[in-house]
């Protein structure tokens with residue numbers, strides 16, 4: 491494998507009309523590295539993840555995946571990159587309600603052309619690793635919030651991405667469930683040697699990751715922001 495960073499963001503600018511959210515944001519994420527992305531509400535965490543996940547183009551700057559400049563690729567290539575190299579976990583699970591857990595995890599694999607048997611095998615392995623061995627054939631409505639989020643994590647990992655991006659994956663869960671989901675996420679990210687960026691408001695969770703970066707003055711700075719919360 492290449493020794494290039496899995497993700498490199500170079501001088502990223504992101505603006506919405508006159509509103510400049512990011513202005514010269516730089517970040518490199520190495521294989522096996524888990525980064526917490528912090529920043530006050532509205533500082534641009536989702537915007538940054540959307541640029542990194544090739545969901546939205548930056549207003550300026552370059553995005554590299556596995557050393558390849560993907561800033562100007564066409565829609566077809568961008569879709570293929572998202573499908574094959576990037577896993578995205580949203581704050582809300584966005585599972586398909588009519589599919590059971592296993593089918594939800596198999597779905598992106600089937601789209602990528604994986605045969606049904608192989609896809610199901612991978613889905614079961616991931617769901618078991620996330621503590622859901624007994625919940626494979628449950629539909630989302632039959633699962634708790636934490637279970638649904640773990641299925642969404644399994645789905646994001648289904649196509650063996652090199653980069654996992656998670657946007658407040660435990661943001662709508664209670665503290666205890668949030669820890670459980672986060673522990674499951676961390677062990678599987680470590681086990682598969684992925685690069686990961688996890689946006690969170692939870693500084694306790696952030697402290698368990700390899701590195702913390704914070705959005706400050708529209709740039710990324712190392713470490714936590716000094717906030718007076720008392």
Ligand SMILES: Nc1ncnc2c1ncn2[C@@H]1O[C@H](COP(=O)(O)OP(=O)(O)OP(=O)(O)O)[C@@H](O)[C@H]1O
Pocket residue numbers: 506509511529530531532533534535536537538
């Ligand atoms: N499509 C859009 N059009 C206009 N403004 C937008 C759009 N998307 C985001 N914004 C603005 O960009 C800023 C950054 O939003 P973003 O969602 O990236 O922040 P965030 O740090 O993820 O916030 P939170 O922690 O509340 O989820 C906000 O001021 C938001 O209102």
